[in-house]
Amino acid sequence: MDFNDTPEQAAYRAEVRAWLNANAEPRRDRPSVSRRLDADEGLALAKAWQARKAEAGYACRHWPEAQGGQGRPMIETIIYDQEEAGYDVPTGFFSIGLGMCGPVMAQYATEEQKARYIPPMIRGDEVWCQLFSEPAAGSDVAGLRTRCHRDGDDWVVNGQKVWTSGAHYSDWGILVARHDSSLPKHKGLTFFFIDMKSPGIEIKPIKQINGGSNFNEVFFTNVRVPDSQRLGAIGEGWQVAITTLMNERLAVGGAPPPDFREVMKLAAACELDGRPALEDSSVREKIADWYVESMGMAHTKARTLTALSQGKVPGPENSIGKVVSASKLQNVSSFGADLMDMGGVITDPSLMPSDALFQQSFLYSPGLRIAGGTDEILRNIIAERVLGLPGEIRVDRDVPYNDIPTGN
Amino acid sequence: MNFDFSDAQKALKQQTRDFLRAACDTTVPRRVLEDADEPFARDLWQQIGANESPGIAVPEEYGGIGFGYLELCAVAEELGRAVAPVPFSSSVYLATEAVLLGGSEEQKQRLLPRLATGETIGTFALSEGPGLATPANLQATLRDGTLSGTKMPVPDGDIADFCVVAAKDGNGVSLALVDLDGSGVSREQVETLDPSRSHARITFDSAEAELLGEAGQGWALKDRVFDRAAVLFAMEQLGGADACLQMAIGYAKGRYAFGRPIGSFQAIKHKLADIYIKNELARANCYYGAWALSTDAPELPVAAAAARVAATQAFHFASKENIQTHGGIGFTWESDCHLYYRRSKLLALSIGSERVWKDRLISGLEQQEAA
Numbered sequence: 061m062d063f064n065d066t067p068e069q070a071a072y073r074a075e076v077r078a079w080l081n082a083n084a085e086p087r088r089d090r091p092s093v094s095r096r097l098d099a100d101e102g103l104a105l106a107k108a109w110q111a112r113k114a115e116a117g118y119a120c121r122h123w124p125e126a127q128g129g130q131g132r133p134m135i136e137t138i139i140y141d142q143e144e145a146g147y148d149v150p151t152g153f154f155s156i157g158l159g160m161c162g163p164v165m166a167q168y169a170t171e172e173q174k175a176r177y178i179p180p181m182i183r184g185d186e187v188w189c190q191l192f193s194e195p196a197a198g199s200d201v202a203g204l205r206t207r208c209h210r211d212g213d214d215w216v217v218n219g220q221k222v223w224t225s226g227a228h229y230s231d232w233g234i235l236v237a238r239h240d241s242s243l244p245k246h247k248g249l250t251f252f253f254i255d256m257k258s259p260g261i262e263i264k265p266i267k268q269i270n271g272g273s274n275f276n277e278v279f280f281t282n283v284r285v286p287d288s289q290r291l292g293a294i295g296e297g298w299q300v301a302i303t304t305l306m307n308e309r310l311a312v313g314g315a316p317p318p319d320f321r322e323v324m325k326l327a328a329a330c331e332l333d334g335r336p337a338l339e340d341s342s343v344r345e346k347i348a349d350w351y352v353e354s355m356g357m358a359h360t361k362a363r364t365l366t367a368l369s370q371g372k373v374p375g376p377e378n379s380i381g382k383v384v385s386a387s388k389l390q391n392v393s394s395f396g397a398d399l400m401d402m403g404g405v406i407t408d409p410s411l412m413p414s415d416a417l418f419q420q421s422f423l424y425s426p427g428l429r430i431a432g433g434t435d436e437i438l439r440n441i442i443a444e445r446v447l448g449l450p451g452e453i454r455v456d457r458d459v460p461y462n463d464i465p466t467g468n
Numbered sequence: 469m470n471f472d473f474s475d476a477q478k479a480l481k482q483q484t485r486d487f488l489r490a491a492c493d494t495t496v497p498r499r500v501l502e503d504a505d506e507p508f509a510r511d512l513w514q515q516i517g518a519n520e521s522p523g524i525a526v527p528e529e530y531g532g533i534g535f536g537y538l539e540l541c542a543v544a545e546e547l548g549r550a551v552a553p554v555p556f557s558s559s560v561y562l563a564t565e566a567v568l569l570g571g572s573e574e575q576k577q578r579l580l581p582r583l584a585t586g587e588t589i590g591t592f593a594l595s596e597g598p599g600l601a602t603p604a605n606l607q608a609t610l611r612d613g614t615l616s617g618t619k620m621p622v623p624d625g626d627i628a629d630f631c632v633v634a635a636k637d638g639n640g641v642s643l644a645l646v647d648l649d650g651s652g653v654s655r656e657q658v659e660t661l662d663p664s665r666s667h668a669r670i671t672f673d674s675a676e677a678e679l680l681g682e683a684g685q686g687w688a689l690k691d692r693v694f695d696r697a698a699v700l701f702a703m704e705q706l707g708g709a710d711a712c713l714q715m716a717i718g719y720a721k722g723r724y725a726f727g728r729p730i731g732s733f734q735a736i737k738h739k740l741a742d743i744y745i746k747n748e749l750a751r752a753n754c755y756y757g758a759w760a761l762s763t764d765a766p767e768l769p770v771a772a773a774a775a776r777v778a779a780t781q782a783f784h785f786a787s788k789e790n791i792q793t794h795g796g797i798g799f800t801w802e803s804d805c806h807l808y809y810r811r812s813k814l815l816a817l818s819i820g821s822e823r824v825w826k827d828r829l830i831s832g833l834e835q836q837e838a839a
Contacts, residue, residue, distance in 0.1 A: 061470060061471060061472065061473065061474075061538060061755075061758070061759045061762065062469075062470050062759075063469060063470075063471065063759070064469070065469065069469075135469075324830075324833065324837075338830075338834075341823070341827065344826060344827055344830040345823065345826045345827075347830055348773075348777055348825075348826035348827075348829045348830055349777075349826075351774060351829060351830075351833070352749065352753060352774050352777050352778045352781070352829075353749060355752075355753060355756070355774055356748070356749030356750070356752045356753050356778060357749070357752070358752075359471065359752035359753060359755060359756045360748060360749070360752040362469060362471040362752075363471050363472065363752065363755070365469050365471070366469055366470055366471045366472045367472075369469055369470075370470075377748045377751075377752075380744070380745045380748050380749070383741075383745060384745060384749065436734070436738070438741075439734075439737065439738040439741035439742070440734065440737060440738075440741075442741040442744055442745070443731075443737035443738070443740055443741045444737070446744060447713075447717050447740055447741070447744060448717070448721075449717065449720060449721065449729075449731040449732065449736075449737050449740065450721065450728070450729050450731055450732040451732070452732065452734075453728060453732060
């Protein structure tokens, strides 16, 4: 057992660190640059950063060369990500595209399409989004209602998607729609990639609890998609979607700060009963709980990395990641505000410790427990796929989609 | 990055698991639990000694096998899984470690070879009854080579050959070795939450005592012994927590209600997923603690405390929710659920409660911050 890089990995890490030092600012104890800027400024900055990364060979380094990567071991991408996490660089704009859309294109698109679409995706020239969730299909995404029908060489799409990250600035999207409502729900789905600037697409931002708008509603009215942009066979949409969702579980990683470190710093600075809050045993116990969760996650990742760097398939332990980190973020944020007592309600960054990081996260964190699989769905997945418990009894699986009760 | 046990260590772990599955199924801890005249499973302890497991991390020069602490951790996890009713933790994690850390060359030569084979059983006495023991409130006193005072509960105190005792010594605290068969020592069994592991109340009345380590430095030495023991106790707790999860999964798959296995209900699924989550967090923290122990890393105090806290939480949660998953049958004496429930609380309090270790964890972080 050791935590050392191999000499080769250490050399690569040093190279990455030198490059980051020359090209980026270290992260500071405040909201990241992506959260300080408005969306347009943030996107411009993110595109420039992605292009620089790609130029230097650090973007999608483990992808095969034929798909625009460097064909390097996965561990190098991980080392880069570990190092980049210490710098205040714009993130988030490309994670859906590179984490989900890229792999699905690599698996299902033609060679010509891959050559056309993947390189600009890697450079950040073109942004991609994912169009799965619907108002009536969240956790039960296979129950989606958006329809498509064949018309000559095209398909015509009608319906509505929701919770689409970055739809308003995306160039392309991946879409799953229902081509036959008389089939059982998983069997009547077909998968496409579409031009987000197509006529008939209308995009409306969703205003979230925290006042931000990271997501959209997307409406489709007679939107035409060439059949050449179908991914997988007609009726194979669910299998293609599952491939994508598997990648999403890897792409939606841990939670952003604050974590035990930030609370500890805050508790050292805040007073409670006339002495630093950090001396209070109830405060110490809570921080210890979060330390154990946080380091438990970090060491679990180390176990996964060990498997990856030995060329093995990681075990199922990584599946606990988002369930743990999302709730922790919510609890840490709430407790941080509590430590500020009556003043903890103020959200003006200029008046608050850590530029109101705890208050911002308090309002942002509920979303993390839902996005990319709710806490409840993830527990089902752990129970069924890891622990081998029997599947849900599904009353809608073998019924024609038309006959499934819909409720509200 | 190589954060995993080696193939040889995994093989040792599997071998230990197979051995204990045959030699220590749950009828063995139950036998000790139910029979007041059998304080520990002598036959099993003899086999463990014959395998030289108590000496796995003891250097060869002192009669041990001289493997390392990762190997000992692997064995500890399996002993925890088997709820083994033997004095392994007292004799190996506490007494042997105390002698290794604090003993003179002569003491090591004299004590370690017989500890390594299990022929001698040692233990460690700190607590003097309900309430947290501190350097200020210890009553046991060491004076002119004799010890007086009362210690309870002393794990395996009724069966051990010698004991490391923490006692007041002038203005400080010292650790002393006491022969439990010597004069001035009287001991009686005390009932505890987990009768599958026996405990004693020991009264010392001017009993002959031999200093272990420097006079007045006993509390710091105790802390170092407990840091190391914390990782090993945590590995036992981890094994116990995993046993509870496996038991609950097995039951949830086979027990039917409302026409379906209860494991198909989300209320049960989510409960078992939560056990799994806590166990995995504990496992990751335990492995890190094992690494810190095996390399004597400066991170050991924090790593050990984190492993201890995570494993205490995991075993407590797993053992109580295992009973809940079983429903009524889980509350019966005949079900094995209570073996784990009892053991989880025993181990949780053995070297200090969760609260104490959380405080030690944060103190360690403060020291790291200040450094």
